[in-house]
Amino acid sequence: MLMVRKSIPKAWQFSLGIASILLLVGGYTVFSHGRAVRQKEVAAQQLDNVRNLLSEVLATPADELDPASLAKRQSKIHDYEAQITRFEQESQTAIDRTVPTWSSLYHDGLLRVLSPQGLKKDEYWLAEDAWATFIRLISGLGVGVALSLIIGILMGAYASIESFFLPPLSFLAKIPPTAMMAIFFILVGTSYQMYVTMIAFGVLPTLAQSIYQSAKKDVPENLIFKAYTLGASSLELIWNVIYKQILPRLIDAVRLQIGPAMVMLVAAEWMVSSAGFGYRLRLFYQRTDMTVIFVYVLILGVAGLVADYLLTLLRRKLCPWFGD
Amino acid sequence: MxxxxxxxxxxxxxxxxxxxxxxxxxxxxxxxxxxxxxxxxxxxxxxxxxxxxxxxxxxxxxxxxxxxxxxxxxxxxxxVGIVYQNYSLFDFLTARDNVAFGLMLDQTTLPERLFGYFQWRKLRSQHRQQALDLLEKVQLSKAANLYPHEMSGGMRQRVAIAQALIMEPKxxxxxxxxxxxxxxxxxxxxxxxxxxxxxxxxxxxxxxxxxxxxxxxxxxxxxxxxxxxxxxxxxxxxxxxxxxxxxxxxxxxxxxxxxxxxxxxxxxxxxxxxxxxxxxxxxxxxxxxxxxxxxxxxxxxxx
Missing domain, CATH: 3.40.50.300 (P-loop containing nucleotide triphosphate hydrolases)
Structure with a gap:
């Protein structure tokens, strides 16, 4: 058996990482391409069938028929011709969009969300959706983080506040926020404020608890006594000692809460919104059109990675003492 | 008395x-x-x-x-100043700022530092100079810009003593x-x-x-x-x-x-x-x- 925790060369680490991505991309290519080829074959088959049917119909002479049969014949011809046009097109390019090929993802997905759409050609889906979602996320997280920071630090600093807030926080933290959605929809409506309230309340219990834990554990008692001997007031103690000490943990906690916040946000947008990622995903889900959905999913994934990286950078910049 | x-x-x-x-x-x-x-x-x-x-x-x-x-x-x-065996320093400050920390807390208040920013900046450079002088006295001026986790135990205790002494505790x-x-x-x-x-x-x-x-x-x-x-x-x-x-x-x-x-x-x-x-x-x-x-x-x- 391979030894546990045996280190491997850097080149290997790198290549394995690349390999996994290639595998993912390659697997999808093979799968989607295979489906497309099969669809074209099926379409070609059907094209043949319909062509045969059409030639059969055309083979029967028209002048011997009564008017009713003649009309029927005409409509059949019309019908077959329409089908032939469709199958001709399908045998050239697959139009099934449940597992779109890369080129379909690009043409029907990416280009569509980037270029103007709608009757008046004035809807830019990606820009509109990203902006709507981003503003909701940022305001919700902002309010949530600010409230958690105040509650968490005060809980870590004062035993009375700790005793007061701990029971409700522990309880609220155990409720899945998506289960609370109905309550938010009814109490706050489905406006912008609802998203902010929902995200803020969704991240608050967990975030406040982790800030409180950090304010308690990462600031040893001795350090607090020491700060008092250095002439600190209690306000200075909270701002210049406790806050400074927990800042890196705070940034990490926020980083970890972006995921849950996005879950709530996309779910709520899916249900009640008329803009935003969740809204657009629902729209295209109803049409079983995955082109835009895959593009959006990819964008969400990349945005998550970028946010993660930016917050890590921020932590390194603000807290050089913390290390990695 | x-x-x-x-x-x-x-x-x-x-x-x-x-x-x-x-x-x-x-x-x-x-x-x-x-x-x-x-x-x-x-x-x-x-x-x-x-x-x-x-x-x-x-x-x-x-x-x-x-x-x-x-x-x-x-x-x-x-x-009354104190130096503990462990946890003596503030992790988020360099040696020099650890020593200057007490001067800041003792001589200014948070609102003063926020609202009188330029005055505070002037005072701060004085504090940092004072801290550097004291670090020199405990033979640590070279470590002035190191964070506690970058210092050895002995260095940390010397900084901790300087940090307490700068207050001139009774x-x-x-x-x-x-x-x-x-x-x-x-x-x-x-x-x-x-x-x-x-x-x-x-x-x-x-x-x-x-x-x-x-x-x-x-x-x-x-x-x-x-x-x-x-x-x-x-x-x-x-x-x-x-x-x-x-x-x-x-x-x-x-x-x-x-x-x-x-x-x-x-x-x-x-x-x-x-x-x-x-x-x-x-x-x-x-x-x-x-x-x-x-x-x-x-x-x-x-x-």
Whole structure:
């Protein structure tokens, strides 16, 4: 058996990482391409069938028929011709969009969300959706983080506040926020404020608890006594000692809460919104059109990675003492 | 406080402390005057830390009173400095900012720093210069921009001492400050204390109030006798009848200079005496025999 925790060369680490991505991309290519080829074959088959049917119909002479049969014949011809046009097109390019090929993802997905759409050609889906979602996320997280920071630090600093807030926080933290959605929809409506309230309340219990834990554990008692001997007031103690000490943990906690916040946000947008990622995903889900959905999913994934990286950078910049 | 001595910086009056029915400290009376370096020794669990925390003000005694610089101590404040064995520094500040931290907290308030930003910036560069000067004094100017996690244990303790000293506390408490250090670093830091004591002597000779008054808790008898000019034994082994530790030993200690040889032979006798009086469960002589510091002192300085 391979030894546990045996280190491997850097080149290997790198290549394995690349390999996994290639595998993912390659697997999808093979799968989607295979489906497309099969669809074209099926379409070609059907094209043949319909062509045969059409030639059969055309083979029967028209002048011997009564008017009713003649009309029927005409409509059949019309019908077959329409089908032939469709199958001709399908045998050239697959139009099934449940597992779109890369080129379909690009043409029907990416280009569509980037270029103007709608009757008046004035809807830019990606820009509109990203902006709507981003503003909701940022305001919700902002309010949530600010409230958690105040509650968490005060809980870590004062035993009375700790005793007061701990029971409700522990309880609220155990409720899945998506289960609370109905309550938010009814109490706050489905406006912008609802998203902010929902995200803020969704991240608050967990975030406040982790800030409180950090304010308690990462600031040893001795350090607090020491700060008092250095002439600190209690306000200075909270701002210049406790806050400074927990800042890196705070940034990490926020980083970890972006995921849950996005879950709530996309779910709520899916249900009640008329803009935003969740809204657009629902729209295209109803049409079983995955082109835009895959593009959006990819964008969400990349945005998550970028946010993660930016917050890590921020932590390194603000807290050089913390290390990695 | 009518009968306190001139220059008295710390006065414990009948200090007792107990946890439930367990009496830890019993009737501790102690006067420390400016310029003394006092070592406190005692068996483990005798309440040294309890006494230290009472003096610091974080855990006030259940009976008696502690007066530092003329004011009763009720909570930690800038008159009493502290250096702990661990966790002595603020992780998020460099050595230099750790030392300057006290000046900032002591001389400015948060609103002042926020609303008088430019004034504060000017003051801050003064503070940082002062901190650098002090770091130079403890031979750490090279480490000024290092964070605590980048420093060795000995460096951290030196910064911690500088951090406390910059406040010019009336009394500085050292709680087993060198306990976690290796022998060589320990000796270096002991020499640092001796140099501070030397400054005290110079100030006294010049007719000024000596600047450094230090109470050091240690479990090393050699260290206690070497760095201090007065040794106090705190112990629960005594013939008072009451349980709880009290002061069972209080005598002068030999004074060394930083340049002197570390000749521990010359206090072997006193070390034996300490062991018998403080660390032996079956105390045979009454402790008042060993609590003679002020008598000797008053005799020596009698007009």
């Amino acid at each position: 009518s009968n306190t001595r001139p220059n008295c910086v710390l006065h414990c009056q009948g200090v007792s402390h107990w946890f439930g029915s367990n009496r830890v400290l019993n009737n501790i009376n102690l006067e420390i005057t400016a310029g003394q370096i006092v070592a406190v020794v005692g068996p483990s669990g005798c309440g040294k830390s309890t006494l230290l925390r009472a003096i610091l003000g974080t855990h006030p005694p259940k009976a008696g009173q502690i007066i530092a610089n003329g004011h009763p101590v009720t909570r930690p404040n800038r008159d 009394i500085l408490l050292l709680d087993e400050p060198f306990g976690a250090l290796d022998e060589a670093t320990r000796e270096e830091l002991q020499l640092m204390l001796l140099r501070l004591y030397d400054e005290n002597l110079q100030a006294k000779a010049a007719g000024q109030t000596p600047p450094y008054t230090i109470l050091i808790v240690t479990h090393e008898l050699n260290e206690a006798l070497y760095v201090s000019d007065r040794v106090i034994g705190l112990s629960q082994y005594h013939q008072d009848g009451a349980n709880g530790a009290t002061i069972v030993y209080d005598k002068q200690a030999p004074v060394f200079k930083a340049g002197d040889a570390r000749d521990f032979e010359q206090f072997e006798t006193q070390k034996d005496e300490l062991r018998k009086a403080v660390f032996t469960p079956s105390a045979t002589r009454h402790h008042s025999e060993f609590v003679t510091f002020w008598n000797e002192h008053d005799k020596a300085f009698a007009p």
